[in-house]
Every structure is written in structure tokens, then in C-alpha cells.
Amino acid sequence: MVTKNYPPESETDAVALYESRPDATIRSVAADLGINPETLRNCVRAAGASRPRGRRNRPSRRPSAAESFRQNSPPRPGPNSIRIPSITCR
Numbered sequence: 001m002v003t004k005n006y007p008p009e010s011e012t013d014a015v016a017l018y019e020s021r022p023d024a025t026i027r028s029v030a031a032d033l034g035i036n037p038e039t040l041r042n043c044v045r046a047a048g049a050s051r052p053r054g055r056r057n058r059p060s061r062r063p064s065a066a067e068s069f070r071q072n073s074p075p076r077p078g079p080n081s082i083r084i085p086s087i088t089c090r
Contacts, residue, residue, distance in 0.1 A: 017033070
């Protein structure tokens with residue numbers, strides 16, 4: 001395995017680029033720079049830079065079909081509830 005040593009200025013620039021693009025992932029920034037994503041990740045950690053991970057930045061997700069069904073359905077009777085049938089008189 002070949003180890004590459006990057007000058008500190010380029011590592012600082014790479015971290016600054018990553019921080020300036022809030023929607024970009026480490027993988028996409030590393031690809032743009034032509035470096036290994038783990039190299040950039042290590043530089044970001046060493047610099048103490050942090051931000052919420054990609055999926056946490058995205059708006060809340062839509063509920064699944066099952067969750068939507070549960071939210072829009074009438075409540076189910078519990079095990080201790082008594083169901084009284086309706087009686088129609090003529």
C-alpha cells in the first residue's frame with residue numbers, strides 16, 4: 001500500500017471545501033479532489049470540523065404506507081373494552 005503525504009495547506013483547503021458545501025458528502029468532495037474519501041475524513045476529524053451527517057440534514061421523511069394507515073385509522077378497541085352492538089327498534 002502506498003502512503004501519500006499531503007502538505008498541511010492542501011489538507012486545510014480540502015477541509016474548508018468540505019465545510020463550504022453543506023449538501024456535499026465526504027465521498028463527493030474527495031472525488032472532486034481526486035483523493036481517497038478516508039483521507040479527507042481523517043483530515044476533517046483532525047481539524048475538529050463537524051456537521052450533521054447527510055441524512056440528518058434532509059427534511060423529515062414521508063410516513064410509510066403502514067404508518068399513514070395507522071395514523072388515519074380509527075382507534076382499535078383494547079382488550080378490556082366492551083363492544084355493545086347497536087339495536088334498531090321498529
